[in-house]
Amino acid sequence: MKKYTFTDQKDTRSGFGAGLLEAGKRNENVVALCADLVSSLKMEAFIKEFPHRFFQIGIAEANMMGMAAGMTIGGSIPFTGTFANFSTGRVYDQIRQSIAYSGKNVKICASHAGLTLGEDGATHQILEDIGMMRMLPGMTVINPCDYNQTKAATIAIAEYEGPVYLRFGRPVIPVFTDPDQKFEIGKAWMVNEGTDVTIIATGHLVWEAIQAGEKLEEMGINAEIINIHTIKPLDEEAILRSVAKTGCVVTAEEHNRYGGLGDTIAQVLVTKHLVPQEYVATNDTFGESGKPAELMKKYGLDAEHIVKAVQKVLSRKNK
Amino acid sequence: MDIQRLENISKQVRRDIVRMVHGCQSGHPGGSLGCTDFFVALYFHVMRHNAKEFSMDGKDEDLFFLSNGHISPVFYSVLARSGYFDVSELSTFRKINSRVQGHPTTHEGLPGIRIASGSLGQGLSVAIGAAQTKKLKKDTSLVFTLHGDGELQEGQIWEAAMYAPHNKVDNLISTIDYNGQQIDGPTEKVLSLGNLRAKWEAFGWDVLEMNGNDLVDVIRVLELAKAKTFKGKPIMILMQTNMGQGVDFMMGSHKWHGVAPNDEQLQQALYQLESSLLDY
Numbered sequence: 001m002k003k004y005t006f007t008d009q010k011d012t013r014s015g016f017g018a019g020l021l022e023a024g025k026r027n028e029n030v031v032a033l034c035a036d037l038v039s040s041l042k043m044e045a046f047i048k049e050f051p052h053r054f055f056q057i058g059i060a061e062a063n064m065m066g067m068a069a070g071m072t073i074g075g076s077i078p079f080t081g082t083f084a085n086f087s088t089g090r091v092y093d094q095i096r097q098s099i100a101y102s103g104k105n106v107k108i109c110a111s112h113a114g115l116t117l118g119e120d121g122a123t124h125q126i127l128e129d130i131g132m133m134r135m136l137p138g139m140t141v142i143n144p145c146d147y148n149q150t151k152a153a154t155i156a157i158a159e160y161e162g163p164v165y166l167r168f169g170r171p172v173i174p175v176f177t178d179p180d181q182k183f184e185i186g187k188a189w190m191v192n193e194g195t196d197v198t199i200i201a202t203g204h205l206v207w208e209a210i211q212a213g214e215k216l217e218e219m220g221i222n223a224e225i226i227n228i229h230t231i232k233p234l235d236e237e238a239i240l241r242s243v244a245k246t247g248c249v250v251t252a253e254e255h256n257r258y259g260g261l262g263d264t265i266a267q268v269l270v271t272k273h274l275v276p277q278e279y280v281a282t283n284d285t286f287g288e289s290g291k292p293a294e295l296m297k298k299y300g301l302d303a304e305h306i307v308k309a310v311q312k313v314l315s316r317k318n319k
Numbered sequence: 320m321d322i323q324r325l326e327n328i329s330k331q332v333r334r335d336i337v338r339m340v341h342g343c344q345s346g347h348p349g350g351s352l353g354c355t356d357f358f359v360a361l362y363f364h365v366m367r368h369n370a371k372e373f374s375m376d377g378k379d380e381d382l383f384f385l386s387n388g389h390i391s392p393v394f395y396s397v398l399a400r401s402g403y404f405d406v407s408e409l410s411t412f413r414k415i416n417s418r419v420q421g422h423p424t425t426h427e428g429l430p431g432i433r434i435a436s437g438s439l440g441q442g443l444s445v446a447i448g449a450a451q452t453k454k455l456k457k458d459t460s461l462v463f464t465l466h467g468d469g470e471l472q473e474g475q476i477w478e479a480a481m482y483a484p485h486n487k488v489d490n491l492i493s494t495i496d497y498n499g500q501q502i503d504g505p506t507e508k509v510l511s512l513g514n515l516r517a518k519w520e521a522f523g524w525d526v527l528e529m530n531g532n533d534l535v536d537v538i539r540v541l542e543l544a545k546a547k548t549f550k551g552k553p554i555m556i557l558m559q560t561n562m563g564q565g566v567d568f569m570m571g572s573h574k575w576h577g578v579a580p581n582d583e584q585l586q587q588a589l590y591q592l593e594s595s596l597l598d599y
Contacts, residue, residue: 031455055451055486060478063444067482070384070448073433074376074456078448093438094475098445102425102435 001217002192004210006174008147012204013111013168015147017042019154020079020109024050027077030158033068034081035061040170041081041111065091068106069098077158078106084113084167085126092132099163100136107157108133109166113143114254115282115299116171116204116292125287131259133165134232140185141232143167143253143261145206147175149229152183160185167203169254171292174207186230188238194224197310197317198242198249202228202261205252205280205301212306221310231261236268243269248317249277250309254301257281276316278309325534327595328400329359333565334592335396335409335599341585343413346421349575350467351393353498353531353560357465358397360537365545367460370402373430381460382449384434386442387467387496388422389577395419395429399599403431406599440473442466443493447483450491461548464493469501472510477522483553484523492544493524494556496531500573515557524555531560566591 024030024046031053032046038056047054057064061082068078080087087110088095099106110129117125134141140162144150150168157164177189191206192213201209206227213223224242228235243249249269251262262279269275282299296302332355340346362368366381374380385394392412399406404418411417418427422437434445442464450462470476483491495515503509512518519526525547529540537558544554562576563569566588569580580588 053455057482058478058485060475060482062440062475063447063478063482066441066444066475066479067448067451069434070445070450071452073382073445073449074378074452074458076452076455094441094444097435097438098441104434 001213004176006176008175009172010147010175011170011172012144012147012150013040013170014042015144015150016109016111016154016166016168017045019151021045021049022151023155023158024053026155027158029075029077030079031055031071031076032079032081033057033064035059035064035086037082040083041109043081061086061091062094065094066098069102069104072104072106079109080106081109081111083124084110084129085124088129088132089126096136100139103138104163105161107164107166111168112170113167114169114204115287115295115301116169116254118170118292118295119289121289122286127256127282127287128259129167130231130253130255130261134264138163139232140164140230142185142230143203144229145203145227146173146177148177148179148181149183152181153229156183156185169204171204173204176207176210186233186235188235189227189229190238191225191227192223194222194246196222196246197314198224198226198246199252199306199310200226200228200239200249200261200265201252202231204254208301208303209252209306211303212310215303215307216310221314223310228261231264234264234268236272239265239268240273243273243275247275248313249275250280250306250313251277252280252306255281257283276313278313280306280309322534325359325363328363329355329534330592331594331596332359332393332396332400334589334594336392337566337580337585337588338598339392339396339409339412340579342410344579345413346392346579347389347577348392348579349500349562349569349573350387350390350496350498352566352569353562353564354390354465354496355393355564356534356537357494357531357558358393360534360541361463362397362401364538365541366463370431373403375433377433378456379458379460381463382433383463384442384446384449385423385436385465387439387465387470388436391421391423394423398431400596404429409599439467439470440475443476443479446491446493447479447488450488453490461545462491466493466495468495468497468499468506468512469509471495471512480519480522480524487551488553489549489551491553492548492556493553494558496560497557498560498562500562500576502573502576504573519555523552525552527554527556529556529558531558532564
């Protein structure tokens with residue numbers, strides 16, 4: 001098992017803030033919109049550097065999405081910022097008609113996704129957003145795994161033409177990817193090569209998958225770990241290459257088991273190379289208040305649950 | 320200004336509308352006929368725009384956004400008659416494999432359309448966004464919009480209504496088709512709009528009123544609105560129209576909001592609208 005260490009721990013939303021500033025420096029067409037959550041989205045540095053390219057919308061997310069769509073006409077590249085819940089479910093029709101169907105170059109940047117939002121509880125902990133966004137024709141869906149990857153993804157989507165949903169979060173987690181990485185939209189990252197099982201993880205679950213891989217190694221199980229940061233378009237080749245070798249899959253995500261990464265992978269497996277799969281995801285439930293780590297444990301989204309899912313899928317494979 | 324020329328175009332656009340809706344036996348003639356004079360004034364006199372070389376960005380051009388997308392027949396006819404695309408394409412309205420979709424869309428690449436609309440309440444936000452980008456790019460051309468009065472029941476309209484004056488979006492001229500009708504009946508019965516002038520003024524807009532079925536008044540008020548731009552406030556025009564204007568049996572009733580005429584009704588309508596240009 002390849003060793004991953006970290007010297008720093010940061011939140012992915014700070015990676016977004018740093019990436020937004022850098023994207024703004026590289027391209028004067030980059031503008032930012034926020035619905036009254038500037039500090040939560042870590043947009044202060046961008047606002048300080050480019051005050052005239054920042055648009056405070058107030059608590060009016062529908063107007064923000066419509067405005068972002070309109071701003072693309074004439075060449076602006078708008079990045080909208082609010083919580084994932086208010087970036088998707090609250091404004092689905094605005095995104096559908098004015099952004100996706102209209103083919104507008106809007107970057108929907110969504111913080112505080114999933115259970116790890118923590119104490120605010122289920123009203124704010126969206127676990128359905130990947131599903132909603134990936135159903136929209138033409139929408140790119142990205143869920144990076146740490147500070148560095150989120151920063152790189154933010155810079156990369158500014159250079160890509162088309163609507164993007166970028167999902168990140170609030171908790172402070174290890175920074176373990178390369179600070180100078182080049183982020184390739186739609187390209188899987190091979191975290192660790194293995195032979196017995198393929199663990200496919202996205203977002204905060206990638207670090208958990210690495211920890212699970214270390215535990216599995218102690219148990220004599222050689223896990224291949226793939227980071228799917230881009231859920232749509234999906235790197236099918238990387239997945240099919242891996243399952244041809246390992247013959248079974250565990251998917252891991254901070255999302256409902258319906259509509260998320262797991263279903264995305266299952267669709268590929270069912271239609272192209274059928275192997276057993278187990279899901280590490282929330283089980284068709286809403287969240288609740290609590291500390292991020294407590295919630296991830298209670299709802300079965302940590303390394304321990306990934307190990308259990310691997311054991312289960314291996315027993316199915318070996319039947 | 321040659322009012323007779325504009326009136327002739329209006330007649331032809333009204334013919335196009337009833338023929339398009341008849342041709343596919345679906346669509347929305349009532350609001351389209353009511354707003355015909357407004358569209359003709361805008362596209363043939365008021366706006367600076369380049370029909371021959373359509374560009375999505377519309378740099379240094381005035382932009383128009385139709386928020387109540389269901390009155391697409393009038394929009395398509397005026398775009399075609401302005402030269403954005405060939406008038407023969409109007410015959411494909413609402414039919415399979417057409418760029419002339421039931422509601423306007425950028426998706427099929429029809430020149431002249433810059434945003435999809437149909438799901439109501441979104442166009443004002445889009446227009447504000449486009450107006451803000453114009454300011455960022457130091458482009459002093461204007462942004463125009465049209466909305467239905469029933470559409471004002473959508474909450475997003477009032478989010479946008481609050482945003483624009485606060486942020487001095489003063490390169491924007493919006494218009495409401497104030498015909499008092501919506502699908503289920505008169506707006507006053509379905510969900511009263513109350514005092515619209517007072518509402519928009521309370522939100523901080525500069526409010527004008529006009530008779531949308533009098534081309535002279537439409538041009539006068541649109542020019543007045545242009546003179547009021549870049550003075551710190553967005554502009555809202557309350558435009559009184561008759562739903563179905565120009566076709567006597569369609570006028571003033573919500574019943575022709577979304578119903579197509581049959582063969583006999585088409586002939587009756589065309590009899591009242593003499594052809595000024597060639598039919599498509």
